[in-house]
Amino acid sequence: MDTFYTDLLCVGAGLAGERAAIAAASQGYETICLSLVPPRRSHSSAAQGGMQASLGNCIMGAGDNPDVHFTDTVKGSDWGCDQEVARLFAETAPIAVREAAFWGVPWNRVVAGKGTYFKGGKQYEKVELKEKEHLITARDFGGTAKWRTCYTSDGTGHTLLFAMDNEVVKLGVTVHDRVEAIAIIHDGETCMGVVARCLKTGKLRVYLAKATIIATGGYGRIYQETTNAVINDGSGAAIALNTGVVPIGNPEAVQFHPTGIVPTNILVTEGCRGDGGTLKDVNGERFMDKYEPAKQELASRDVVSRWMMHHIRLGKGVPSPYGPHLWLDIRHLGEKHIKTKLRDVEEICNEFLGVDPITQMIPVRPAQHYSMGGVRTNKDGAAYGLKGLFAAGEAACWDMHGFNRLGGNSLAETIVAGKIVGEKIAEFLQGYEVNFRTDVVQDCVKKEQERIDNIIKGKDGKENAYALRNEMQAIMFEKVGIFRNGSDLKAAVEGLQKVYDRANHVGLRSGGVGANPELAFALKLKGMVRLALCVAYGAYKREESRGAHAREDFPERNDRDWLKRTLATWKEGDDLPTLNYEIPSKVWELPPGDRGYGSAPIIPSEDPAVIGGKKPENK
Amino acid sequence: MGRPLKFNIFRYNPMDPGSVPHMEVFHLEETDAMTLFVALNRLREEQDPTLMFDFVCRAGICGSCAMMINGKPDLACHTKTRDLPQEITLMPMPVFKLIGDLSVDTGSWFRGMNEKVQSWIHTQKVFDPKAQEEPMTNERAEEIYELERCIECGCCVAACGKANMRPEFMGATAFNRVARFMLDPRDERSDAEYYEVVGTDDGIFGCLGLLGCEDVCPKKIPLQDQLGILRRKMGFSSIQHLFGKVFARK
Numbered sequence: 083m084d085t086f087y088t089d090l091l092c093v094g095a096g097l098a099g100e101r102a103a104i105a106a107a108s109q110g111y112e113t114i115c116l117s118l119v120p121p122r123r124s125h126s127s128a129a130q131g132g133m134q135a136s137l138g139n140c141i142m143g144a145g146d147n148p149d150v151h152f153t154d155t156v157k158g159s160d161w162g163c164d165q166e167v168a169r170l171f172a173e174t175a176p177i178a179v180r181e182a183a184f185w186g187v188p189w190n191r192v193v194a195g196k197g198t199y200f201k202g203g204k205q206y207e208k209v210e211l212k213e214k215e216h217l218i219t220a221r222d223f224g225g226t227a228k229w230r231t232c233y234t235s236d237g238t239g240h241t242l243l244f245a246m247d248n249e250v251v252k253l254g255v256t257v258h259d260r261v262e263a264i265a266i267i268h269d270g271e272t273c274m275g276v277v278a279r280c281l282k283t284g285k286l287r288v289y290l291a292k293a294t295i296i297a298t299g300g301y302g303r304i305y306q307e308t309t310n311a312v313i314n315d316g317s318g319a320a321i322a323l324n325t326g327v328v329p330i331g332n333p334e335a336v337q338f339h340p341t342g343i344v345p346t347n348i349l350v351t352e353g354c355r356g357d358g359g360t361l362k363d364v365n366g367e368r369f370m371d372k373y374e375p376a377k378q379e380l381a382s383r384d385v386v387s388r389w390m391m392h393h394i395r396l397g398k399g400v401p402s403p404y405g406p407h408l409w410l411d412i413r414h415l416g417e418k419h420i421k422t423k424l425r426d427v428e429e430i431c432n433e434f435l436g437v438d439p440i441t442q443m444i445p446v447r448p449a450q451h452y453s454m455g456g457v458r459t460n461k462d463g464a465a466y467g468l469k470g471l472f473a474a475g476e477a478a479c480w481d482m483h484g485f486n487r488l489g490g491n492s493l494a495e496t497i498v499a500g501k502i503v504g505e506k507i508a509e510f511l512q513g514y515e516v517n518f519r520t521d522v523v524q525d526c527v528k529k530e531q532e533r534i535d536n537i538i539k540g541k542d543g544k545e546n547a548y549a550l551r552n553e554m555q556a557i558m559f560e561k562v563g564i565f566r567n568g569s570d571l572k573a574a575v576e577g578l579q580k581v582y583d584r585a586n587h588v589g590l591r592s593g594g595v596g597a598n599p600e601l602a603f604a605l606k607l608k609g610m611v612r613l614a615l616c617v618a619y620g621a622y623k624r625e626e627s628r629g630a631h632a633r634e635d636f637p638e639r640n641d642r643d644w645l646k647r648t649l650a651t652w653k654e655g656d657d658l659p660t661l662n663y664e665i666p667s668k669v670w671e672l673p674p675g676d677r678g679y680g681s682a683p684i685i686p687s688e689d690p691a692v693i694g695g696k697k698p699e700n701k
Numbered sequence: 702m703g704r705p706l707k708f709n710i711f712r713y714n715p716m717d718p719g720s721v722p723h724m725e726v727f728h729l730e731e732t733d734a735m736t737l738f739v740a741l742n743r744l745r746e747e748q749d750p751t752l753m754f755d756f757v758c759r760a761g762i763c764g765s766c767a768m769m770i771n772g773k774p775d776l777a778c779h780t781k782t783r784d785l786p787q788e789i790t791l792m793p794m795p796v797f798k799l800i801g802d803l804s805v806d807t808g809s810w811f812r813g814m815n816e817k818v819q820s821w822i823h824t825q826k827v828f829d830p831k832a833q834e835e836p837m838t839n840e841r842a843e844e845i846y847e848l849e850r851c852i853e854c855g856c857c858v859a860a861c862g863k864a865n866m867r868p869e870f871m872g873a874t875a876f877n878r879v880a881r882f883m884l885d886p887r888d889e890r891s892d893a894e895y896y897e898v899v900g901t902d903d904g905i906f907g908c909l910g911l912l913g914c915e916d917v918c919p920k921k922i923p924l925q926d927q928l929g930i931l932r933r934k935m936g937f938s939s940i941q942h943l944f945g946k947v948f949a950r951k
Contacts, residue, residue, distance in 0.1 A: 119755075120808030122853055123763040177830045184834075186822040186887060188845035191837055216836035234846050240762065241849055248821040251812065259808040260800075282800050283716055311758045345734065348760040403733065422843065425850075426762065433761060433779045434736075548746045592751040596716025597801050600750035 083527065084287045088114040088256075089511050091275055091291035093263045093318050096124030097239070097493070098475025099297030100246045100255075101500025102507060106293075107253045109508045114289065115257045116278060118313050121247050125299050125311040126496060129239025130426055131353035132221060132231035133493035135175035139192050139217040141210050142199075142229035148172040150227050153672060155488060158225045158382050160629035160639060161674040162335065162484025162647070165667040167461050171482045171491075171498050178497045179218065179232050185245040188234050189218040190423075200358020200415060202371060202378050221423075222356040223489040225382035225679070231490040236351050236426045239493055246497070260597075261287070264605055266294070266321050266471070267526045273471035274518050276321070277530045279605070284596045286534075288527060290518045293507050295463070295472040296322055297500070300453035304614040306555035308450035309342050309349040318477045320609025322457045323616070327467035329649035329662070331458035331479030333613065334620035337487055337630050338564050340386040342449030344407040348434055349451070350427045350444060352489035355379040357423060359412040361390065362443065363398040366409070377679045384486040384630040385680030387448035391564050394447075402445065409443035416440075448564060452476065452492060454483040454630070455617075458649055463503030466649070470516060472507055474499040481647065484666065485629025537604050538594035543587025547604040550588070554581050554614050562618045567634045571622035578618055579657050582611045616650040616659045623661055624648065627682060641674045641687035670694060703731030706782060708744065709790040714751070714801045724790075737770065737777035737791075741803075753802035761919065764852030767794055767859065768803045774856040776919045777803075794859035796868070811853045814875050818898050822882070823890045837886065848881035848927065850920045857914035857924060869903040873914035873924045876905055880927040883934070896938040905935050 090106040092099040095117035107113040117124065138146035151172040156163055183189055194215035198205050201222075210219075223231040234241040250257065260281040267274040267290070275291040301316025302308035322328040340361070341350045355361070360368050361379055373389040374381045381389075390408055393399070399406025412420060412427070417440050420428050424439075431439045457473035458466045459480055465471040474480070475496045482495060536542055561574035585608045594601040626640035627633045647666045650659040673693045674686070687693050706729050713722040727744050738759045745752040757765040759778045766777040769792035771785060782789070797805035814820075857873040864870045879899050882888045899905045908928055915925040 119757050119763075119765060120811060120853075122811070123757045123765045125758065125763075127852075128758045128760060128762045180832070180834045181828055181830070184822070184824075184826075184828045184887070186885065188837075188842040188849060188885075189834075191839040191842050193839050216838055218834055219839075234842070234849075237762075237846070237850060240852070241846065244849060248815065251815045252819075252821040257812065260806075282806065311763070312756050346759070430760060548750075590750070592749075593717075595751075596714050597753060597804070598751060599745065599753055 084285070086114060086287065086289045088112045088289065088291050089293065090507055091289050091294045092116065092297055093276060093294060094297035094299065094477065095121035095257055096126035096297060096299060096475065097243055097246055097496035098500040099295065100250050101497050102295050102297065102474055102504035103255050104246070104249050104253060105501055105504025106508050106511070107255045111508060111511050113255050115250070115255060116261045116263055116289070117257060117259045118262055118281065120259045121250070121257055122243055124243060125314055126243045127240045128311060128349070129493045130236040130349065131223065131351035131356065132233030132238045132490050133179060133242070134223065134226070134230045134488065134490035135179035135232055135494060136172065136228070136230055137176055137179065137218055137220065137232065138228070139214045140219045140229055141208050142222065143220050146228040146230055151175065151230060154226045155482060155491060156672045157677045158486050158488040159484025160486055160677065161641070161645065162332070162628055162666055164461065164481045165669050165671050167480050168482045169671065170461065170502065171495065174498045174502060175494045178494065178501060182242055182245055182497060183218065185249055187241050187245045189232055190234060191216050192219045203358070203360045203368065203414060221353055222380060223352055224355065224377070224380040224386065225488045231356065233353065235422065236353055236424050242493060242497065262317065262602065263321055265526055265530050266325050267523055268325055268468055269519060269522050270327060271469060272516060273468040274516060274522065277526050279602070281597050281602060284598060284601070286527065286531060288523060290523070292511055292514055292516050293470050293472060295474060295503065295507065296457050296477050297473065297475045298477045300476040301610070301613050302450045302453065304554060304558050304610055304617070305450035306559035307342070307347050309339055309347050310450070315606055315610055316453070316613045317606050317609060319456055320606065320613055322465065322471070322473070323612055323652050324609060325468060326652060326654055328465050328471065329458045329467065329651045330455055330613070330616050331481055332455040332485070332620070332648050333616035333650050334624055334631055334648060335454035335485045335629065336450060336617060337383055337452035337454060338387040338448040339383055339451030340390055340448050341410050341446040343430065343435055344402060344445040344447050345404040346434055347449040348430055350410065350430060350446065351424070354410055354412050354424060354427060357415055357419065359410055359415065362409040362411050363393060364400045365398070369393050369398065374679055381679040382486055383489060387564055388632060388680070390448055400445065407445045407447040410446045411443045412439050413441060413443070452487055454485060454487055455479050462506040463499065464506070472503055474503040481666070485631055534601065534605065537588055537601065538590055540589025542589065544589040545584045545587045546591070547588045547600065547607045550581055550585055550607060551610070554578060554611055557581070558614055558617070562621055565632055565634055566621055568622065571618060574618040575615065575622055578611060578615045582615060582657055585611050612652055619659055620648045620650055620661060638683040638685045640685040642685045645674065645687055645692060704787055706731050706740070707788045708740070709788070710752070710803065711792045712802055713799065714753070715799060716801070731782050735782045737780045737782065738766070740782060741777065753800065753804040755804050762852065764854035767854040767856050768792065769794060769859065774859040774917050776854060779919065794855055796858050796864050797855060807853065807855045810855070814871065817871060818875050818878050820878050822885065822888050824887060825889060835887065841884070841886065845881060845884050848877055848884065848922065851877055851922055852920060854919060856917045856919055860913035860917040862911045862913065863907055863909050867903070867907070870907050871899065871904050873928065875899070876931050877922060877924055877927050880931055892934060892938045893942070896935055896942060899931065900935045900939055905931050908932070
């Protein structure tokens with residue numbers, strides 16, 4: 083068996099994983115990154131519109147600073163986030179964006195003088211300052227008080243990831259691509275690395291590491307309709323959950339992005355609306371200006387997605403063979419703007435829809451987009467439950483997003499958390515020694531090898547992994563979507579439990595030889611169903627509405643009883659997660675209040691530590 | 702009813718001692734707006750679960766799914782079956798090492814390329830977290846982005862006559878990368894230093910000018926222009942280099 087030893091093992095080589103790798107490697111620690119795919123193909127590359135950092139260079143961002151960014155982020159989270167982490171994040175984001183510039187990201191820059199911009203379909207004028215000329219500019223995004231989203235056209239994730247991987251190559255960090263971690267090696271207290279499967283040969287490998295970081299992105303692929311890449315199946319979160327001791331934080335906090343294209347659910351960036359694009363219905367009329375007079379199309383994503391579904395339920399959707407949809411209209415932004423600032427959007431519309439966004443409207447509908455939940459860590463990125471295990475990026479619940487992430491805060495989180503957690507790992511590694519217990523390693527390898535043999539031979543049954551996945555995805559889409567209610571969620575949990583039981587009896591139809599894709603998928607199916615159960619069960623138990631979690635039977639945000647974070651662990655032999663709860667934040671710099679958009683009734687908190695002695699206004 | 706499509710797909714699993722390279726025929730009924738992403742996944746899930754191919758973003762962004770589609774390299778995810786004849790032949794890209802069926806190892810090849818051209822900003826400066834970013838004109842940022850849009854899919858390499866004959870040849874993607882750093886004021890490398898990287902027969906002087914690369918680039922990057930500019934610059938450096946040596950001998 084091939085065995086590799088290293089100081090830091092990064093499971094996942096997207097932006098968060100690579101940024102953490104750079105932090106450790108540049109301090110001389112040996113670092114290996116594992117990746118399902120060549121690192122530059124990670125889903126980070128698909129982030130389009132930009133990253134938030136309060137540089138305040140452009141005139142519409144004038145006066146911006148980390149305080150304002152912090153406030154927007156906490157409001158966006160519907161007070162579900164850890165405020166210490168949100169503060170740390172907002173303070174570090176400007177450094178991270180400038181560091182990325184230093185590493186070669188060609189951020190768009192301020193052009194001094196008069197210019198125009200669109201808001202709500204109308205054109206306005208602005209004058210950029212001479213003294214800010216040639217500094218990094220920003221565009222408008224939802225749920226923000228200032229224009230704060232730094233960008234390179236609409237290929238921001240791509241340019242950031244290329245710059246980051248360039249640094250990885252420069253530092254000579256080892257990357258093993260097409261390798262999938264399938265189990266964490268641990269003794270219930272300490273993480274020692276992972277058992278992994280090579281996706282080129284199908285062979286098992288052992289990676290022994292003093293520190294291991296999970297940076298595998300989200301788990302959108304548990305849903306049928308998602309903007310996520312096909313690799314976003316949550317395998318990193320699942321192997322953490324499988325340890326039985328590491329919790330998933332807030333699994334029920336799932337974001338739906340307003341503008342997935344219909345069909346295929348490929349994302350078109352929030353930058354479309356940020357730059358002045360509007361949403362229209364079957365009659366070609368705007369509706370967000372009626373539902374949200376203040377923020378209109380640029381309320382937070384949870385709010386816009388809900389109003390879109392509400393509007394479709396009123397019969398205002400555009401009928402199509404793929405179900406009703408709405409329109410995104412960016413025609414008025416003009417050819418020049420679309421061809422320079424929204425290039426990928428133009429390409430996606432032309433190539434995947436046969437729609438020219440310069441002259442035609444784009445068919446859109448909300449689709450699953452982001453997992454706010456993930457491997458629960460403390461503010462240093464250290465996972466709960468196992469020493470030596472860390473997590474960062476979408477795979478983690480760090481937790482700066484709470485129940486709704488703002489657009490532009492995910493790219494920012496990847497490189498900010500990657501930097502902060504990577505540096506904390508370097509501190510952790512200083513003088514740290516670990517005993518790689520051979521009995522524990524051998525047991526783990528033996529268990530995984532047996533699991534593989536049984537699935538190949540069909541020892542436990544002949545259930546079809548793809549058919550079970552389809553059932554799981556359909557349940558999640560139909561019953562654990564944008565609007566939720568107790569009876570649907572109960573039915574979802576029960577349905578998923580049946581799928582879970584059958585997932586124990588998966589057998590291959592192929593021989594499982596070499597880089598066999600059916601085996602790779604069958605090995606992770608059970609973990610995906612576990613994650614789906616965490617989402618559905620967490621949602622069922624949370625009897626309130628907060629951010630993206632909207633319960634029709636409990637429409638209030640209940641700060642009195644539900645100002646808490648779900649922690650889901652999985653005990654071997656169970657068919658449901660065990661749920662525990664913790665207070666989401668130790669500090670309450672910004673006490674719970676009204677977000678200023680998506681107005682909903684609030685049951686106020688009575689805890690003096692939370693409200694700082696003041697009772698928030700009850701709307 | 703959609704058209705009945707006939708797929709001829711290259712099959713070989715190097716890890717299976719019983720496997721020999723061959724073509725296999727599959728049939729599938731065409732559906733509305735079908736792409737090769739949809740078609741190949743249906744073939745795997747409904748007909749043959751051993752079929753190997755690569756997709757990640759399925760949106761033309763990540764560059765994973767390049768393959769030979771009726772003889773031409775292109776991204777499978779953005780290829781619509783309605784733009785193809787009823788009979789579709791799919792082969793893995795040449796030049797890259799085969800993993801199995803339609804899947805090739807672009808990861809190792811591009812890591813090697815990035816190491817060869819030293820694809821990173823070369824600077825003596827040290828990042829100062831307290832300092833404002835260095836100014837750059839927006840036009841320059843957009844010029845860099847134009848070349849930075851390469852997604853390392855490998856189509857230009859698969860379509861390159863020289864790369865097919867000579868495995869060491871760097872290919873248009875490498876030249877485009879060098880051109881991208883030459884444009885970037887943050888990179889302090891001189892033309893002479895770039896010459897060390899690409900001024901060889903495996904580099905820019907090995908290009909035969911067939912321009913298959915430009916024809917197939919799915920991101921429509923102006924590769925022909927970059928090859929021309931780089932060849933002129935490196936030609937000039939070459940002469941300087943030569944004279945340098947002559948002078949050095951004296």
